Amino acid sequence: MNYKLITITMLIALGLSSCNKEDDSTTPTENCTIDQILDDTRGDCNVSLPFSSVFTQSTSGITRTINANSIPNHMVGLFGAGLGSLNPNAISEQNESYTISLNPTFSGTLTPLLSTTGTEPNAGPQYSFGVLLNGLELDPVAAEPFPHEGMMSPNVNWEWNLEALNVNLGLDCNNAHVQPTGKYHYHGSPTLYLQNLSIPTSTMTLIGYAADGFPIYYKYAYSDASDNSSSIIEMIPSYKLKTGTRPGDGTTAPCDVYNGVYSNDYEYETGLGTLDEANGRTGVTPEYPSGTYYYVITEEFPSIPRYFKGTPSNDFKIGG
Numbered sequence: 001m002n003y004k005l006i007t008i009t010m011l012i013a014l015g016l017s018s019c020n021k022e023d024d025s026t027t028p029t030e031n032c033t034i035d036q037i038l039d040d041t042r043g044d045c046n047v048s049l050p051f052s053s054v055f056t057q058s059t060s061g062i063t064r065t066i067n068a069n070s071i072p073n074h075m076v077g078l079f080g081a082g083l084g085s086l087n088p089n090a091i092s093e094q095n096e097s098y099t100i101s102l103n104p105t106f107s108g109t110l111t112p113l114l115s116t117t118g119t120e121p122n123a124g125p126q127y128s129f130g131v132l133l134n135g136l137e138l139d140p141v142a143a144e145p146f147p148h149e150g151m152m153s154p155n156v157n158w159e160w161n162l163e164a165l166n167v168n169l170g171l172d173c174n175n176a177h178v179q180p181t182g183k184y185h186y187h188g189s190p191t192l193y194l195q196n197l198s199i200p201t202s203t204m205t206l207i208g209y210a211a212d213g214f215p216i217y218y219k220y221a222y223s224d225a226s227d228n229s230s231s232i233i234e235m236i237p238s239y240k241l242k243t244g245t246r247p248g249d250g251t252t253a254p255c256d257v258y259n260g261v262y263s264n265d266y267e268y269e270t271g272l273g274t275l276d277e278a279n280g281r282t283g284v285t286p287e288y289p290s291g292t293y294y295y296v297i298t299e300e301f302p303s304i305p306r307y308f309k310g311t312p313s314n315d316f317k318i319g320g
């Protein structure tokens with residue numbers, strides 16, 4: 001018997017088997033169907049609205065009341081029917097009234113703006129975050145769950161909701177767009193509103209109130225939270241992109257690398273920045289010299305906070 005020939009034949013067979021096995025092996029991302037890409041483009045803001053902005057606020061007892069028509073006091077993108085429109089919904093005047101607490105307190109647990117469990121209406125976006133001093137709502141959470149078949153899809157997975165600032169949802173230069181009701185609202189830092197305020201880098205600037213009553217400041221605050229004579233610095237969120245790839249199979253949950261397309265691509269790390277999980281902190285401010293908890297609008301994720309420390313007013317309840 002020619003043992004040498006048999007040995008050579010077996011080695012060739014093993015080699016071919018090994019090659020075939022290697023060819024069949026793939027990384028998780030190679031079998032991943034990607035239907036969403038990073039896209040932070042914004043539409044131009046070159047439209048002047050034919051409406052006047054209306055905003056009033058008053059206090060009585062333990063409540064603050066804000067009335068507004070949701071018309072911004074700055075230029076906007078092109079919305080409504082027509083060529084080049086960012087979305088088909090035209091901006092229209094609203095009749096909004098918000099009542100919030102003058103003396104907010106911590107509720108003991110964080111209340112998320114987005115509920116990822118249960119079924120409609122208890123799943124999905126639950127609250128807008130707050131209102132600015134121009135009467136416009138801060139509403140950061142999009143209603144865009146995986147697998148992007150609509151909110152009523154039997155396959156809906158709210159754990160993986162598109163991050164409005166990182167995909168193309170028809171936002172203008174103010175990180176804003178329009179709901180089917182005609183309400184113009186911000187998903188991120190309100191660019192032209194802030195520019196019109198000419199915010200200095202040497203002081204804290206109050207720009208609105210959250211649904212739970214705590215104040216909202218733009219990104220600058222005291223370096224020592226308890227000392228109003230300390231220097232002013234830019235506040236840094238404590239969120240970061242996760243590393244590696246998403247655990248999904250591309251059918252029940254998304255796959256591919258964590259890149260910011262989904263809000264769940266980010267994770268909170270205590271002490272990473274200067275702000276807590278709700279993108280805020282406790283300290284003194286020009287309006288609250290004895291101290292208060294306050295939220296901060298930042299340039300980096302989450303930009304607008306995604307949690308409440310207090311109890312939100314039902315005037316900010318989505319669908320309420």
